[in-house]
Amino acid sequence: MTNLNQKKQQIIANLKAVRELKPLVVNITNYVVMNNTANALLAIGASPIMAHSKQEMAEMMSFSGALVINIGTLDSVWTPRMAYAVEQANANNKVVVLDPVGCGASQLRTETARNIVRTANKLIVRGNASEIIALAGEQAKSKGVDALDSSDAALDSAKFLANEYKCSVVVSGSTDYVVSETEVVQLNNGDTMMPYVTGMGCTHTALTGAFAAIGDTTGLASTAVLGIAGEIAAEKSAGPGSLQLNLLDVLYQLDDETLLNRLKIS
Amino acid sequence: MTNLNQKKQQIIANLKAVRELKPLVVNITNYVVMNNTANALLAIGASPIMAHSKQEMAEMMSFSGALVINIGTLDSVWTPRMAYAVEQANANNKVVVLDPVGCGASQLRTETARNIVRTANKLIVRGNASEIIALAGEQAKSKGVDALDSSDAALDSAKFLANEYKCSVVVSGSTDYVVSETEVVQLNNGDTMMPYVTGMGCTHTALTGAFAAIGDTTGLASTAVLGIAGEIAAEKSAGPGSLQLNLLDVLYQLDDETLLNRLKIS
Amino acid sequence: MTNLNQKKQQIIANLKAVRELKPLVVNITNYVVMNNTANALLAIGASPIMAHSKQEMAEMMSFSGALVINIGTLDSVWTPRMAYAVEQANANNKVVVLDPVGCGASQLRTETARNIVRTANKLIVRGNASEIIALAGEQAKSKGVDALDSSDAALDSAKFLANEYKCSVVVSGSTDYVVSETEVVQLNNGDTMMPYVTGMGCTHTALTGAFAAIGDTTGLASTAVLGIAGEIAAEKSAGPGSLQLNLLDVLYQLDDETLLNRLKIS
Numbered sequence: 001m002t003n004l005n006q007k008k009q010q011i012i013a014n015l016k017a018v019r020e021l022k023p024l025v026v027n028i029t030n031y032v033v034m035n036n037t038a039n040a041l042l043a044i045g046a047s048p049i050m051a052h053s054k055q056e057m058a059e060m061m062s063f064s065g066a067l068v069i070n071i072g073t074l075d076s077v078w079t080p081r082m083a084y085a086v087e088q089a090n091a092n093n094k095v096v097v098l099d100p101v102g103c104g105a106s107q108l109r110t111e112t113a114r115n116i117v118r119t120a121n122k123l124i125v126r127g128n129a130s131e132i133i134a135l136a137g138e139q140a141k142s143k144g145v146d147a148l149d150s151s152d153a154a155l156d157s158a159k160f161l162a163n164e165y166k167c168s169v170v171v172s173g174s175t176d177y178v179v180s181e182t183e184v185v186q187l188n189n190g191d192t193m194m195p196y197v198t199g200m201g202c203t204h205t206a207l208t209g210a211f212a213a214i215g216d217t218t219g220l221a222s223t224a225v226l227g228i229a230g231e232i233a234a235e236k237s238a239g240p241g242s243l244q245l246n247l248l249d250v251l252y253q254l255d256d257e258t259l260l261n262r263l264k265i266s
Numbered sequence: 267m268t269n270l271n272q273k274k275q276q277i278i279a280n281l282k283a284v285r286e287l288k289p290l291v292v293n294i295t296n297y298v299v300m301n302n303t304a305n306a307l308l309a310i311g312a313s314p315i316m317a318h319s320k321q322e323m324a325e326m327m328s329f330s331g332a333l334v335i336n337i338g339t340l341d342s343v344w345t346p347r348m349a350y351a352v353e354q355a356n357a358n359n360k361v362v363v364l365d366p367v368g369c370g371a372s373q374l375r376t377e378t379a380r381n382i383v384r385t386a387n388k389l390i391v392r393g394n395a396s397e398i399i400a401l402a403g404e405q406a407k408s409k410g411v412d413a414l415d416s417s418d419a420a421l422d423s424a425k426f427l428a429n430e431y432k433c434s435v436v437v438s439g440s441t442d443y444v445v446s447e448t449e450v451v452q453l454n455n456g457d458t459m460m461p462y463v464t465g466m467g468c469t470h471t472a473l474t475g476a477f478a479a480i481g482d483t484t485g486l487a488s489t490a491v492l493g494i495a496g497e498i499a500a501e502k503s504a505g506p507g508s509l510q511l512n513l514l515d516v517l518y519q520l521d522d523e524t525l526l527n528r529l530k531i532s
Numbered sequence: 533m534t535n536l537n538q539k540k541q542q543i544i545a546n547l548k549a550v551r552e553l554k555p556l557v558v559n560i561t562n563y564v565v566m567n568n569t570a571n572a573l574l575a576i577g578a579s580p581i582m583a584h585s586k587q588e589m590a591e592m593m594s595f596s597g598a599l600v601i602n603i604g605t606l607d608s609v610w611t612p613r614m615a616y617a618v619e620q621a622n623a624n625n626k627v628v629v630l631d632p633v634g635c636g637a638s639q640l641r642t643e644t645a646r647n648i649v650r651t652a653n654k655l656i657v658r659g660n661a662s663e664i665i666a667l668a669g670e671q672a673k674s675k676g677v678d679a680l681d682s683s684d685a686a687l688d689s690a691k692f693l694a695n696e697y698k699c700s701v702v703v704s705g706s707t708d709y710v711v712s713e714t715e716v717v718q719l720n721n722g723d724t725m726m727p728y729v730t731g732m733g734c735t736h737t738a739l740t741g742a743f744a745a746i747g748d749t750t751g752l753a754s755t756a757v758l759g760i761a762g763e764i765a766a767e768k769s770a771g772p773g774s775l776q777l778n779l780l781d782v783l784y785q786l787d788d789e790t791l792l793n794r795l796k797i798s
Binding site for chain 2: 563566567570571574575580581582583584585586587588591592609613776777778779780781782783784785
């Protein structure tokens with residue numbers, strides 16, 4: 001319990017730090033969610049930079065706090081930009097947060113995601129179960145996976161990735177798991193309407209970048225904050241259109257007391 | 267009347283099928299509407315994939331239900347991707363739904379749209395009157411067009427396209443027409459505020475892809491569903507910002523009774 | 533005072549003209565805000581065209597009223613398109629409205645923005661203080677800048693640009709300045725929540741394009757309209773998600789009386 005209380009206090013402290021420090025977060029993300037994720041970063045108090053050109057990435061990474069890479073609409077023009085941005089993040093000792101969107105759905109996605117996992121020095125991966133399973137591949141898969149849609153099914157894969165690449169792995173689902181080399185933290189906030197908004201996972205990843213920029217290299221704070229904000233927003237929403245909007249309002253307003261009262265962590 | 271009642275029951279059945287089967291729909295669409303159209307597909311119960319790379323299109327089309335192509339922000343990088351995706355849709359016997367955005371406004375748009383119409387084996391075209399008229403070109407135009415802004419004016423062009431390319435053509439306007447080789451169906455739902463939301467037509471086209479993926483190769487179900495959802499959403503909306511949001515909520519909630527009560531078809 | 537009253541009447545007249553003439557505005561803008569800015573143009577009554585291909589830009593500029601260029605997500609593929617579009621705007625005697633997003637944050641942005649400023653024949657620049665200061669560079673900077681975050685600090689830079697390039701410069705901040713060769717107009721509408729919505733400045737720039745297309749080459753009308761619409765929308769909004777939506781509704785509904793009552797100009 002003491003350990004969980006420490007974690008709760010750390011999440012509160014991290015949220016405060018994002019709002020005070022307004023960290024710059026560079027995002028190479030997909031076309032679909034650029035607006036949402038920039039808005040989510042602003043709502044939580046961070047400063048989004050949506051930039052991808054090799055011509056400016058070295059400068060951008062020199063004064064930014066973290067790099068978010070999301071492969072949602074990747075192609076042969078964008079993958080070299082992602083690789084170069086990871087090099088610059090490494091050179092500047094910055095955390096890379098990877099969202100392996102659709103990993104497993106095509107060879108291009110699987111290989112691109114794996115290449116980033118292999119090359120990033122400081123890494124957090126945030127994905128859903130099937131993406132994390134595909135990213136880990138055969139070595140983890142061989143342990144047996146029954147429920148492909150449940151985040152439980154991806155736990156072995158997440159642990160494999162955490163150990164193999166010395167990174168943190170966040171698996172999103174009805175239960176969220178934050179997996180490091182040394183522990184697994186389970187969170188049970190959120191709402192079943194959230195998957196009906198496109199890019200809710202991408203927003204999770206972007207927020208993970210904001211918290212990474214102020215020192216949370218686990219992905220725990222963003223997972224807690226988005227789960228709670230999403231469940232509050234869903235309670236006010238007649239459908240996914242309202243949810244997308246209300247989420248931004250709730251992120252903007254979220255206070256410590258609400259966070260502590262709502263948080264389901266174990 | 268019996269025929270119309272059958273059509274109404276078919277629309278109900280198609281909506282149920284989309285929600286149960288959650289068909290995957292690949293979208294090569296414009297930058298402006300990617301978020302909206304992905305959200306509309308999710309709200310109606312389908313599974314959007316926003317992908318465009320040649321490196322993964324063969325895989326994507328092998329397990330998806332339909333291909334939506336929207337030329338709204340086309341350029342020399344994207345047009346070959348569109349052509350290649352049509353080839354892959356053909357190879358996998360999937361329907362292509364084309365939105366010829368701005369056809370007639372530039373040679374690039376007119377030629378790109380015509381090229382897709384010529385090459386897609388299974389095709390639905392969804393556009394406004396001026397786009398459909400420009401797509402059909404001189405052969406249809408020679409029959410005389412008076413009211414360039416009305417969907418009525420595009421009927422001859424739509425019929426020409428339907429016969430020439432063995433496709434279905436949906437013409438959007440204050441009256442919507444669903445035109446096949448054998449019949450013309452007229453729908454009168456919708457609201458005058460809808461054109462004040464960018465990409466409302468693109469949303470129509472994306473939804474047409476969802477219904478095509480479960481077997482509606484006419485475009486009728488999506489035209490009915492969007493017209494009705496749009497008019498319900500507009501009744502609740504003080505302006506186009508609210509309308510964009512409310513439309514997603516209404517698509518998510520739409521039930522059979524409301525659909526049957528509202529539907530104006532002839 | 534007479535002069536200010538004339539300005540107020542001119543703003544009212546310009547809003548009416550946009551709604552009646554529905555000017556076409558070509559936008560080469562960033563991926564993040566394409567949806568918002570297209571929607572803002574529609575809500576105010578203009579007709580957005582989001583197009584960037586060299587293959588159609590000559591045609592597009594021949595029948596459009598203005599060109600908006602926003603460098604928010606620029607790269608080596610897009611900068612030549614921007615340069616070519618400026619050539620076409622010049623050839624067709626159309627106003628170019630530049631948003632130098634992030635000017636000063638990277639060499640690429642600073643050089644690209646400066647190149648556009650040097651080449652556009654008819655020009656309005658709309659940016660925040662740090663962007664305008666970076667755009668003007670050393671010559672203006674040498675006059676001394678203390679408060680880098682305030683729009684006041686950019687006044688010298690704005691005046692330098694206005695004189696050097698015979699253009700109008702709009703500096704956004706808690707106070708907005710509209711700076712021409714001959715005068716400085718100060719506006720004090722808006723709300724502190726506005727910077728929490730991504731692309732609020734980009735929307736300002738896009739609206740400036742709409743008013744430029746009907747003859748306001750100063751940027752005054754768009755600055756007044758957005759400041760007032762933003763402050764009304766913020767009053768109704770629990771957070772930035774609501775604000776983004778309400779802004780579109782308010783732009784759609786804005787009437788002359790509200791505009792005159794709210795306008796803080798000096």
